[in-house]
Amino acid sequence: MTAYKLSHLIASASLLTISAVPSHAQDEAQPVLEVEAQQGPEVVTVDVNEQRIVAIPTFVTPNDVRTNAGSTAQLGENIAKVIADNLNNSGIFNAIGPNRVKKISFSEVTSPHYSHWQGRNTDQLIQGFIQSADGGNITVGCYLFDVTFSKETTRSGFTVAPGDWRRAAHKCSDIIYSRLTGEAPFFDSRIAYIAETGPKNKRVKRLAIMDSDGANHRFITSGRSTALTPRFSPNYKNLLYLSYVDGNPRIYVYDLISGKQQLITQSNNPTFAPRWSPDGKFILYSMAIGGNTDIYKIAVRGGKPVRLTSSPRIDVGGSFSPDGKKIVFESDRSGSQQLYIMNSDGSNQRRISFGGGRFATPEWSPRGDLIAFTKIGGGFRVGTMRPDGSNQRLLTNSWQDEAPTWAPNGRVIQFFRTARGSGKTSIWQVDLTGKFERKLPTPLDGSDPSWGPIRP
Amino acid sequence: MTEKNRLIRNIGLTMAGAIFITACGKKEIDIPFDANPQTQPPVQNTANIDNNNRNIIVPGSQEDFLSQISSDTIYFDTDKFNIDAQDQSTLRSQAQWLLQYPNKNISIQGHADERGTRDYNLALGERRANSTKNYLISLGVRSNRINTVSYGKEQPIALGSNENAWAQNRRAVTITVQ
Numbered sequence: 001m002t003a004y005k006l007s008h009l010i011a012s013a014s015l016l017t018i019s020a021v022p023s024h025a026q027d028e029a030q031p032v033l034e035v036e037a038q039q040g041p042e043v044v045t046v047d048v049n050e051q052r053i054v055a056i057p058t059f060v061t062p063n064d065v066r067t068n069a070g071s072t073a074q075l076g077e078n079i080a081k082v083i084a085d086n087l088n089n090s091g092i093f094n095a096i097g098p099n100r101v102k103k104i105s106f107s108e109v110t111s112p113h114y115s116h117w118q119g120r121n122t123d124q125l126i127q128g129f130i131q132s133a134d135g136g137n138i139t140v141g142c143y144l145f146d147v148t149f150s151k152e153t154t155r156s157g158f159t160v161a162p163g164d165w166r167r168a169a170h171k172c173s174d175i176i177y178s179r180l181t182g183e184a185p186f187f188d189s190r191i192a193y194i195a196e197t198g199p200k201n202k203r204v205k206r207l208a209i210m211d212s213d214g215a216n217h218r219f220i221t222s223g224r225s226t227a228l229t230p231r232f233s234p235n236y237k238n239l240l241y242l243s244y245v246d247g248n249p250r251i252y253v254y255d256l257i258s259g260k261q262q263l264i265t266q267s268n269n270p271t272f273a274p275r276w277s278p279d280g281k282f283i284l285y286s287m288a289i290g291g292n293t294d295i296y297k298i299a300v301r302g303g304k305p306v307r308l309t310s311s312p313r314i315d316v317g318g319s320f321s322p323d324g325k326k327i328v329f330e331s332d333r334s335g336s337q338q339l340y341i342m343n344s345d346g347s348n349q350r351r352i353s354f355g356g357g358r359f360a361t362p363e364w365s366p367r368g369d370l371i372a373f374t375k376i377g378g379g380f381r382v383g384t385m386r387p388d389g390s391n392q393r394l395l396t397n398s399w400q401d402e403a404p405t406w407a408p409n410g411r412v413i414q415f416f417r418t419a420r421g422s423g424k425t426s427i428w429q430v431d432l433t434g435k436f437e438r439k440l441p442t443p444l445d446g447s448d449p450s451w452g453p454i455r456p
Numbered sequence: 457m458t459e460k461n462r463l464i465r466n467i468g469l470t471m472a473g474a475i476f477i478t479a480c481g482k483k484e485i486d487i488p489f490d491a492n493p494q495t496q497p498p499v500q501n502t503a504n505i506d507n508n509n510r511n512i513i514v515p516g517s518q519e520d521f522l523s524q525i526s527s528d529t530i531y532f533d534t535d536k537f538n539i540d541a542q543d544q545s546t547l548r549s550q551a552q553w554l555l556q557y558p559n560k561n562i563s564i565q566g567h568a569d570e571r572g573t574r575d576y577n578l579a580l581g582e583r584r585a586n587s588t589k590n591y592l593i594s595l596g597v598r599s600n601r602i603n604t605v606s607y608g609k610e611q612p613i614a615l616g617s618n619e620n621a622w623a624q625n626r627r628a629v630t631i632t633v634q
Contacts, residue, residue: 199615200612200615201611201612201613201615203610205610226610228574228610229574229575242578247605248605249578249605249606249608270578270582270605270606272575272578272579273575273578286575286578286579288579288582288583288586288606290586291537291582291583291585291586291587291589291590291604292583293579293582293583314576314579314580314583316575316576316578316579317575317576330573330575330576332535332576336535337573337576360572360573360575360576361573361575374573376571376572376573380571380573399617400570400571402573402574403573403574418570420617421616421617423570423612423615423617448574
């Protein structure tokens with residue numbers, strides 16, 4: 001993969017804002033296990049009828065220049081479209097893309113015709129430019145205006161290789177999303193998942209990766225052997241996943257740059273359910289010895305695995321708290337699958353899920369405030385609870401929804417849905433209200449999504 | 457086990473038996489393309505077929521194993537991995553054959569139904585394969601002859617999404633390594 005050069009070009013404009021949420025909200029550390037019982041997580045709840053209308057005209061180019069990714073005029077329209085799609089797919093905004101609004105002039109980019117937009121019920125206006133830069137690069141500038149108050153809210157600029165124009169669009173989207181919601185960004189991130197084809201008893205399962213909006217899709221494995229449960233490393237350089245390439249379930253770490261892979265540990269025992277620590281220095285995995293599965297931790301650099309659980313029942317999976325100090329995992333030591341928390345050295349194991357049903361696949365939010373899970377009881381549903389087990393909420397209601405993974409900002413969850421009968425799978429996304437649910441576009445069926453952090 | 461569960465299970469066993477007869481020739485498509493030799497299905501030996509096109513079962517072959525035992529598959533209740541009386545009877549027939557052919561090794565494949573999460577089902581399939589292995593060991597089969605592999609919910613044999621199909625899919629299958 002190419003190393004991306006992405007630099008801030010234009011300093012942020014005045015911090016004085018009228019309608020936007022103060023930007024410091026996203027930087028506040030979320031205390032873990034110390035949340036007041038009655039206080040809900042800060043969820044952006046927006047009635048669909050009250051969505052703010054955001055207009056996004058084509059980004060203007062002063063000179064239409066050819067690049068290896070298309071002309072700057074074409075890229076300007078594409079960038080505006082990607083930003084509109086991102087904002088629409090967040091469920092919070094009614095974004096109106098370049099095909100449905102007027103074209104603007106280059107001089108208009110920094111001084112919008114407010115009266116035009118005010119006459120069209122527009123709340124927010126995103127305008128921008130694209131021009132060629134040194135070294136065959138392009139510079140993209142984007143500006144956010146509050147139409148009601150006729151005021152510029154924020155501006156940002158990025159210089160990228162033309163082929164990385166989507167990253168510039170995602171960066172603009174992130175800055176605008178954060179400014180308007182007070183939440184941390186999440187668009188400039190990637191997803192690893194399993195692409196599936198074929199009938200239920202002969203499913204071909206391939207490791208694949210894509211951008212958060214499904215673009216830049218790439219298959220990593222051929223499908224000759226079954227691949228499962230991928231996880232992007234925090235720096236996006238490696239993938240952990242399970243493969244049956246030697247006939248047995250084993251975890252491999254795949255190097256995206258060299259294309260090589262190796263076992264994470266030499267053992268004749270099956271290894272599965274791989275996870276990274278937030279700093280990327282450790283790998284959690286599950287290993288069965290004589291049929292008994294426990295959770296282990298090993299340094300990425302190698303060394304001796306540390307066994308973290310030792311119950312005679314199934315202990316499996318696991319997800320680190322963002323500070324790396326705790327691990328939430330799944331165990332059936334009580335007789336059925338339930339969620340437990342332990343310190344990252346395996347000490348102080350205690351159950352957190354109660355109240356009927358089975359709980360599986362816990363994933364700690366990158367914000368630390370919530371744990372997502374699969375609840376099994378009748379159907380399979382995705383939900384969230386606080387790290388102390390309180391405030392259980394179910395976000396989906398289908399026959400089989402499974403394996404939640406968090407957006408980098410901890411405000412959106414992806415999971416996969418299996419159709420009853422056919423066994424066909426698809427990747428879905430839901431916000432924390434459970435109201436805005438949508439299917440992700442993937443070229444084949446999809447399962448086991450794993451959402452990485454904001455790209456470095 | 458409740459009366460209802462028993463009924464479902466019995467139906468499941470009957471169905472599995474029926475499917476087995478028609479499906480055994482298709483078995484190799486359930487195996488990953490690039491599985492290692494230990495888990496690869498037996499290759500049909502053309503020498504088994506004489507000039508009159510009559511099948512002759514070679515002693516010690518996978519065909520011989522299947523013809524001598526009561527079943528290559530045992531079944532489990534939801535989330536369970538215990539060996540019940542019926543399983544014991546099936547495994548006794550497998551052990552008898554294995555003791556007759558001490559140079560033959562086996563692979564036991566553990567499976568789960570689709571109504572479980574992926575990682576848990578991999579662990580559960582491994583549990584089931586090991587329960588099967590341990591029972592065969594208790595009957596005198598040496599442990600170093602037995603390999604186990606869990607497929608979790610990845611390789612259902614019954615394709616429906618109902619209790620009957622799930623009962624058939626919660627299974628451990630013994631395959632000889634030829």
